[in-house]
Amino acid sequence: MNEMRTIETISPIDSMIDAMIDDRPADGVFRLDRRMFTDPELFEAERRHVFEGGWVFLGLACEIPEAHDYFTRQIGRHPIVVMRDGSGSLGGFINSCPHKGSRVCQLAHGNSRLHVCPYHSWTFDSAGKNRGVKWKAAGAHAPAFDELSHDLRRLPAFAEHNGFLFGSLVGDVPPLSEHLGEAAKLLDLITEESPDGIELVPGSVAFTYHGNWKLQLENASDAYHFTSTHPSYLKVLELRAERPDDATPRSVWESDQPWSEEAAGVQGGSYSFDHGHVLNWGLIPASPAHPMYDRVEALGERLGPGKRDWIFNMRNLTVFPNMQIVESAASQLRIIRPIAPDMTEVTTWCFAPRGESAAARRQRIRSYEDFFNPTGMATPDDAACYENCQAGHASGLVGPLQGYSRGIAATKLGGNVFSDKLGMTPAANVLADSQLCDETLYHNYYRAWRTRMRAGVAREALA
Amino acid sequence: MTRDEAAEFLYREALHLDRREWDQWLALYAEDAVFWIPAWKSETEQTSDPDREMSLIYYEGRRNLEDRVFRIKSGQSPASTPLPRTVHAVTNVLITAREPHAVETSASWTVHRYDTRRKDAHVFFGLYEHRIERRDSEWLIARKKVLLMNDIVPSVLDVYAF
Numbered sequence: 001m002n003e004m005r006t007i008e009t010i011s012p013i014d015s016m017i018d019a020m021i022d023d024r025p026a027d028g029v030f031r032l033d034r035r036m037f038t039d040p041e042l043f044e045a046e047r048r049h050v051f052e053g054g055w056v057f058l059g060l061a062c063e064i065p066e067a068h069d070y071f072t073r074q075i076g077r078h079p080i081v082v083m084r085d086g087s088g089s090l091g092g093f094i095n096s097c098p099h100k101g102s103r104v105c106q107l108a109h110g111n112s113r114l115h116v117c118p119y120h121s122w123t124f125d126s127a128g129k130n131r132g133v134k135w136k137a138a139g140a141h142a143p144a145f146d147e148l149s150h151d152l153r154r155l156p157a158f159a160e161h162n163g164f165l166f167g168s169l170v171g172d173v174p175p176l177s178e179h180l181g182e183a184a185k186l187l188d189l190i191t192e193e194s195p196d197g198i199e200l201v202p203g204s205v206a207f208t209y210h211g212n213w214k215l216q217l218e219n220a221s222d223a224y225h226f227t228s229t230h231p232s233y234l235k236v237l238e239l240r241a242e243r244p245d246d247a248t249p250r251s252v253w254e255s256d257q258p259w260s261e262e263a264a265g266v267q268g269g270s271y272s273f274d275h276g277h278v279l280n281w282g283l284i285p286a287s288p289a290h291p292m293y294d295r296v297e298a299l300g301e302r303l304g305p306g307k308r309d310w311i312f313n314m315r316n317l318t319v320f321p322n323m324q325i326v327e328s329a330a331s332q333l334r335i336i337r338p339i340a341p342d343m344t345e346v347t348t349w350c351f352a353p354r355g356e357s358a359a360a361r362r363q364r365i366r367s368y369e370d371f372f373n374p375t376g377m378a379t380p381d382d383a384a385c386y387e388n389c390q391a392g393h394a395s396g397l398v399g400p401l402q403g404y405s406r407g408i409a410a411t412k413l414g415g416n417v418f419s420d421k422l423g424m425t426p427a428a429n430v431l432a433d434s435q436l437c438d439e440t441l442y443h444n445y446y447r448a449w450r451t452r453m454r455a456g457v458a459r460e461a462l463a
Numbered sequence: 464m465t466r467d468e469a470a471e472f473l474y475r476e477a478l479h480l481d482r483r484e485w486d487q488w489l490a491l492y493a494e495d496a497v498f499w500i501p502a503w504k505s506e507t508e509q510t511s512d513p514d515r516e517m518s519l520i521y522y523e524g525r526r527n528l529e530d531r532v533f534r535i536k537s538g539q540s541p542a543s544t545p546l547p548r549t550v551h552a553v554t555n556v557l558i559t560a561r562e563p564h565a566v567e568t569s570a571s572w573t574v575h576r577y578d579t580r581r582k583d584a585h586v587f588f589g590l591y592e593h594r595i596e597r598r599d600s601e602w603l604i605a606r607k608k609v610l611l612m613n614d615i616v617p618s619v620l621d622v623y624a625f
């Protein structure tokens with residue numbers, strides 16, 4: 001019997017977590033086991049512990065500006081609803097009826113004072129309070145029923161940072177400000193693009209791919225792939241430059257080629273933040289190809305030259321584990337949702353500074369569609385590469401991956417002259433020339449992944 | 464243009480795409496043609512103003528379709544190499560408006576796409592709205608608007624699959 005107990009108490013996931021990541025900074029080694037992308041049990045565990053066991057991004061407050069507005073999303077497997085109540089307060093709830101579990105709110109977004117469950121008409125207000133149990137008086141309930149709350153269940157943690165909304169299905173999380181840490185300054189910078197903040201362009205676009213969610217996570221931070229995966233897009237930009245035409249979309253890449261060998265010196269780099277957030281960035285001078293070019297002076301006056309320059313730079317920000325904001329050809333917000341070890345959904349929005357001119361907005365949208373959409377000229381090439389990687393990982397067993405090695409010898413703790421301009425102190429940074437293409441920022445993802453996984457396993461062992 | 468002629472015109476466009484007859488496909492478009500696939504902004508409503516709302520694709524000018532064909536043929540797009548196979552089926556063709564030198568049509572479409580990399584088939588479906596104009600002696604597409612009903616894109620979706 002004793003032997004049986006021992007076997008039961010050593011979680012196979014627990015030992016697997018440690019085996020996945022060969023992380024030996026002193027030896028300059030970071031290697032990843034391919035089962036990270038394929039193993040079904042590991043996937044189940046990370047969906048519970050990474051997505052359903054800590055802070056995840058939910059959406060923007062500006063999606064629900066009016067009293068009683070709401071939007072629905074998912075945290076891991078759970079349907080959730082975020083609502084603004086009659087007094088203007090935001091709340092996050094499990095979108096599942098306490099009666100028999102039906103989803104209560106059916107639409108992606110809407111406005112309603114009362115939400116009537118479609119199954120037996122229990123009714124909830126926009127603060128999640130139960131406003132009616134149908135035929136309650138005639139229900140012959142035992143007193144024990146009245147002791148229960150019949151409200152929608154609130155998310156155990158829900159918080160806002162400057163219009164960015166986050167929630168967690170477990171309550172023992174650090175305060176959001178601690179989770180975001182210094183990376184919050186990059187979210188703040190985005191909201192400063194206009195004195196009135198940002199807004200989403202109506203119409204979201206979602207795509208799926210047959211690959212693990214971490215492939216998307218990594219790709220946004222992958223400076224190395226751009227000229228290899230997207231040469232067809234870059235060739236189209238060349239064609240457009242040869243035959244200029246008002247009808248073609250603009251792109252910040254059309255004239256500036258920070259990866260070329262002529263681009264000497266520091267061209268960008270990466271920042272790693274506590275809790276798994278990362279930024280990779282590239283120097284891009286303000287040019288008419290950028291939709292904010294008409295406000296370059298106003299931005300400088302309002303924010304100073306340091307922040308202004310950062311606004312024009314390419315910035316790919318990941319807030320671990322499910323949010324990415326990519327600013328280059330235009331501005332994209334993505335939410336990553338894992339569905340299976342080899343299936344991921346990415347929902348995307350174009351966001352924009354409020355109050356920009358009609359011409360700038362049009363230019364932004366054209367540029368966005370052309371580059372970012374899954375029906376555009378770049379994202380499908382990324383997705384095809386994710387699927388090729390997933391195929392290459394199929395057995396999970398063919399030796400560790402080597403793609404976490406660039407930049408190890410260039411990593412410095414803390415910030416640098418560029419992060420100083422934002423008053424931001426990351427945990428680590430790499431300054432890169434045009435071809436360094438740091439891969440150490442992925443280490444940060446996997447260290448945060450490991451921390452959440454271990455915490456989740458420990459939490460379950462206690463429960 | 465009669466309804467039969469309009470239907471034949473749409474069938475021909477579809478066949479050119481499925482046969483990868485890119486030049487013949489492009490030749491069906493007027494130089495200033497609009498190619499538009501709106502995005503959805505809710506369960507029931509598509510975007511209607513491409514300058515203020517998102518589209519999956521919005522191009523003014525055949526030039527942009529030529530660029531897309533260039534990319535597809537370039538051999539340098541992982542999503543297009545090898546190119547998925549497609550078959551269009553176009554049906555329910557109606558003339559919805561008629562002017563002296565133009566007709567507008569609606570039609571239903573399905574596109575079966577076979578991804579040879581993954582050995583995987585997918586069906587896209589939706590509605591077409593074409594505006595076909597007589598320019599000099601030729602009938603040309605002045606505007607193609609595609610309503611895509613199943614709009615979660617399975618990794619790759621390009622102009623040849625609409």
Ligand code: FES
Nearest residue numbers: 097099100117120
């Ligand atoms: S499940 Fe909601 S009222 Fe019964």
Ligand SMILES: [Fe+2]
Nearest residue numbers: 226229378382
């Ligand atoms: Fe890419």
